[in-house]
Amino acid sequence: MFIVAVFYGRTYLFEFAGIDDEANLQGNPLITGSVGLAEAWVRPFLHLYIPVSYSFWRALALVLGGIKPAGFHLANATLHGLNAGVVFLLLRRWQPALTRAAASVGALAFAVHPLQVESVAWVSSARDLLATFWSLIALLLYVYPDHKQRRFTLAFATVAFCLALLSKPTAVVTPLIAAVLIVRRLWQRPYRDTLLLWSLMAVAAAALSAHLQPAVENPFVVPWHQRPALVLAALGFYAQKLAWPIGLSADYGLTPVKIMRSVPLLATGTIFAIAALRSVGLRLFVIGLLPTLGFVPFFYQAISAVADRYTYIAMLGPGLLMAMWWRRGPQLHWVLTATVIVWACLSALQMDHWASRIAVARRMVATNAESWFGYFNWGSALLEQGDGEAARHYLEASIRIRPWFPDSHYNLALADVASNDLSGAEEHLRANLHFGGANASALIWLGHVLALQGKYDDADPFFRRGLSLDPTHAGGRLHFARMLRAQGRSDEALEQLDLVGPSGLTDLHYHTLRGELLLAKGEAAKAIEAYEQALVLGAHDAATYANLGVAYLRTRDYLRAEEVLQKAIARDPYKPEALHSMGLVYEATGRKDEAIAVWTTASGQGFQPAITALRRIRLTKPKGQEFRR
Template sequence: MARSIARAVEGRFAGMLVALAVAALTFLVFLPALDGRFLPWDDESNLVANRAWRGLGPSQLGWMLTSFHKGHWIPVTWLSFAVDYLVWGMDPRGYHLTNVLIHGANAGLVCLLVMRLLETARGVGGTARLAGAAAAALAFALHPLRVESVAWVTERRDVLSAFFFLLAILAYLRAVREESLWRSGWSWLALGAFALSLGSKSMAVSLPVVLLVLDAYPLGRVSAGAWRARLLEKAPFALLSLLAAAIAMVAVRSGGSVSSLGDLGVAQRLAISGYSVVFYLWKTLLPTGLSPLYELPLDLDPGSPMYRLSLTLVAAITIAALLLRRRWPWLLAAWAAYIVMLLPVVGIAHNGPQIAADRYTYLPCLPWAILLGGLVSVFWSRAWSIPVVAAAVGCLAWLTVGQIRVWRDAETLWTHALVTAPSAIAHSSLGVALDERGRPEEAITHFRQALRVNPRLAHAENNWGIALAKQGRWEDAARHYEAALQIDPRYAEAHANLALALGRLGRYADAQRHLEQARAILLSRTR
């Protein structure tokens, strides 16, 4: 008895050491992210120009709880930024450090989670369990697809939401050992962690279904007559999900970037969904050519071979997973969890200029890392396993460090984007970066190219006007601001910029009218 207790304690201690080592290695690999700046790609509008979140006073806390700033309800994430502000002021290194620390913690939590799952699914113990868990956690944490969520300050919401999401799963796995789930304090801890995850980013709404998947495999808590009980015990989680989903829908609509059915029809949305599911699988296997933006095509043809093939592959994998569910239950569990976690961002309810985004893979691709960990545990006794795993981890780390450098500043980011995934937005964004560095002619070249690719890109017209205004060319600037407003009459910044240009030209009445329009638009978006 004493020996078995000692072995259990020794096993837990070894597991904690491995998890800490994984977290430390992840932290070290992502340290170059601390050299990054606040980016015009949302960091400026979220953190630099916006002062409402800076502090922990009643007004700031009230704003965090009620704000739908830029289409998101993320009070817990805002709270974390406020703590950063009290410690670091507006030094971006501190904000990047927090992101890296949370990501390192997530790597450690994934390691602990995989240890538990391997023990439950296959009865794996000893060194094989530790090695499999470490391999899975490092495959998750050091994959280049994680860089966008970690190196981009705005995406604090990804890493923070995942932190509480993982805590909720670990607490749930502990709670199911009890005779009655909701008599265990672990269940309430899981529910609390889930609430914090939702308050960090609403994409966590999938957790109740993920828990049901775990009930089926590897926990084996679902039998022919047990589904009703398993569904009922998830009711508190489901209620939180429904509430968060309702708030998220209101928030997204307030942001003004939701694609209507007129913009994207049902067939186009299905095409985007199938494409993104396959795209993330492909980039997981071959993480090269990653970009901050994969722009949605202007005229998306759902009948094109690329989209048809993607939907066919999704259907084929789904059918195969169902047919093989008894022989390979892990395949159906991983595929179901992957699809469910992707659903909020897969494109059915589309918003934004992208067809896919690296950040959307942060949690959804975790099941594939877990399967890899299981594979490593099976073959760990083979002589070749250690060098193969070490080489794979080293390769991922090397690619990740290179991708982190891409996110250093706006010029490196958009220069890279034009190489990997050229788009009108990338041209316009690089133009802004060049203009801010005192290179207006190069900037105007990119604004012109952006409008050749997409003549209805209002931001390019507005940014072109700003570059001209800096040269004192107020009449030319005004023409571009007016062109931007013809494309988007509710473009507040273009109204304000046009007001400034008209004022410089002595047209004060027109300037006042546009200034009032800018103010009205901004007030309508303020929550």
């Protein structure tokens, strides 16, 4: 267990892979804490009801003080090490005749096969690790319970199985694995009754999962009469990768239609299925794959009908097979040991392809030139790094391969905005809405892009529709308020800011905009509060200090006004607004020469209020002095 955890420990240095990590973690209110954890147990999220996994991630984020990749990767490596340890115990309990060496080889085969790398190195796959952990605990208690407390042991096994289902519904295969492991004892009532209960629980979990993941979202659903071919072809693929784990990737591009056309995979799958009838280990491998072989459609089939992570619990079968072969004699020991070492070396190399989001995407494209998903992730990663021009190349490649994928259009629109190509951004945002349906972010961004082009009447309905879908979208409220201010609708702009939720209150732009609107409305005291809060949040730019100076000037707090205006001028010595306001402070406090000096500087930049003030003060007759003809 410790060896396995250490072996995968270098993933501690890896970044998030980007494949759903944003949605599952950073963008998941159940993990970030923006909603109560009880929500995870009440309703599904992202078409999955997996409250145990969400609770695990939430607890991990609290312990780490945030969603940090190092801690989450370390948790995955630890879970995988625990699973390897439980596999060792399960093999020993299932076959007491197995030596420690045999069970160790079996556990290591389960742990270090290259097919397992994706499940460990991809943070979001902690769901698979947790579900397998609880399934293995359930099997450990079920296979050989304490006969003195058999009922209690089987009850605990049932609780563990329930936790497995609530971690990820792919644990539905656990009853079948249990039946294979204790086939000779199924007639005994405690085992039979427990297995019946587990089967009912599995059926309920499968029905719930099918209900939450509607097949209409998957454009690659195949007819029922073709699914046996899909299952055999997928099984053939996994059999090949089990025996020859080379060229592994997160995107094989093998959609159901493509994989069914492969005669070699169909032949391999058929042979493997026949062999599984005679081998317990191969039979367990097939059973572990059942939820994702293609009998039931699932959303990822739109990208690939096969994926390494689907083999995670299935690798119990090859592990058991390796342990059984160890018993055949010393002549096989060297072969099995060498096999495990080769697998470990290949896994070490495979881990490098999961070091970062770009590394994952690069591997996708290298193994599948038509990987629109790889190009999308590559471009998205570059966009996050601020390299919009480089991102554009990969996002456009993704769209060429799959033009109807809405997220590629959305991210390309963001790249267009960054390069000030507003017409291009508008085109891609409209494409996003066309292919993906209404979503708040795209609607709000389209409103913002239209507003930047001065198309206020066109932008207004998009803002309102987007904010009706997501009333808590603080950025949308701010952009909408800015547009309303540009239209001279300050009162409506303030109403939008009043609707900003708690997350927006920590945005300095919210407070600076609020200050501007209140200042324009003549409510200087409230504007001061807004600007002071903006300063607390880090708004130390010249414009904020200049506007705050104006607010203090209007309340006749000349001392404070002079103090903040000096900070504005220190940051921008030629900012005309700050210079003009400073001149008003000097004039109000009787320092005419200083007022003339700063107004002269501002006038040199063509700032009309300063020019007017300069003319006025020069025409003012000093006390006790008369004009002479």
